Amino acid sequence: MIRIQRAAERYPGGDPAAGIETRHALSFGPHYDPDNLRFGALLACNEERLAPGAGFDEHPHSHTEIVTWVVEGELTHHDTAGHTTVVRPGDLQRLSSAGGVRHVERNAAAVPLVFVQMWLAPLSPGGEPSYEVVRNLDGPYDLPEAGAKLHTHRLSAGAGIPVPEAGHVYVHVVRGSVRLDGEDLTPGDAARLTQPKGEELLATSDAEVLLWEMRAAL
Structure with missing residues (x-):
């Protein structure tokens, strides 16, 4: 979802x-x-x-x-x-x-x-x-105390990254624009994914994105 x-x-x-x-x-x-x-x-x-x-x-x-x-x-x-x-x-x-x-x-x-x-x-x-x-x-930051990991991505236009398969994934766009599941996201937009399976985040311009990967059971 x-x-x-x-x-x-x-x-x-x-x-x-x-x-x-x-x-x-x-x-x-x-x-x-x-x-x-x-x-x-x-x-x-x-x-x-x-x-x-x-x-x-x-x-x-x-x-x-x-x-x-x-x-x-x-x-x-x-x-x-x-x-x-x-x-x-x-x-x-x-x-x-x-x-x-x-x-x-x-x-x-x-x-x-x-x-x-x-x-x-x-x-x-x-x-x-x-x-x-x-x-x-530039990369992941582990936060085991919360069962979470933050990924920081600076993407060139046209670059894509897979969304981690985790219990919960939260995406926040800092700069630029990205496309996820057919939706275009721009600065300040966010996406919440529950148990994602194979989705990809595609930069439609140079972009900076914060992505939280979190375990399912809390």
């Missing part, structure tokens, strides 16, 4: 007056849909746009794997476990909030910041928080 969600169908959020614009793919905050609470391990897939100087003040997280992909600009991260980092385009940031951690996310640069932030449910709650940044990631 394949479900397409267009960019325009995302729930609006953030605080535009404070320079924060957010688009939620799944139920988030005041946007509650009992039929759109999660997909596999994925609890949130938020497109975030922060104006220079804007950001999220210190706030808590627990029992969540938080994976961030920077598209444009620079994200400054600080957390109460002692990590302070600047994350740039093509970098993947992962914060395992485990038993609890607080962090700050801010655009300290003079140019706009765009990033995609994805929250996943861990297989086991609790533990100690951990943090990692992978610079210039």
Whole structure:
């Protein structure tokens, strides 16, 4: 089964007056849909746009794997476990909030910041928080704590890749355009596949795509 969600169908959020614009793919905050609470391990897939100087003040997280992909600009991260980092385009940031951690996310640069932030449910709650940044990631990133793997693809026009045969697969288009099962997907569009069998993702222009491969049993 394949479900397409267009960019325009995302729930609006953030605080535009404070320079924060957010688009939620799944139920988030005041946007509650009992039929759109999660997909596999994925609890949130938020497109975030922060104006220079804007950001999220210190706030808590627990029992969540938080994976961030920077598209444009620079994200400054600080957390109460002692990590302070600047994350740039093509970098993947992962914060395992485990038993609890607080962090700050801010655009300290003079140019706009765009990033995609994805929250996943861990297989086991609790533990100690951990943090990692992978610079210039091009390929898969394993997240065994959530029974998931993130594939980052930069595709030339005409290139195709097979969709992994997994319990759940989530595709998010960052740049360019791709075709999946006869549907053309453009930036901000997403596809949710349940137990895919032999589907292919075809780039119809140069494209950047995030693809989550998740196990069936959660």
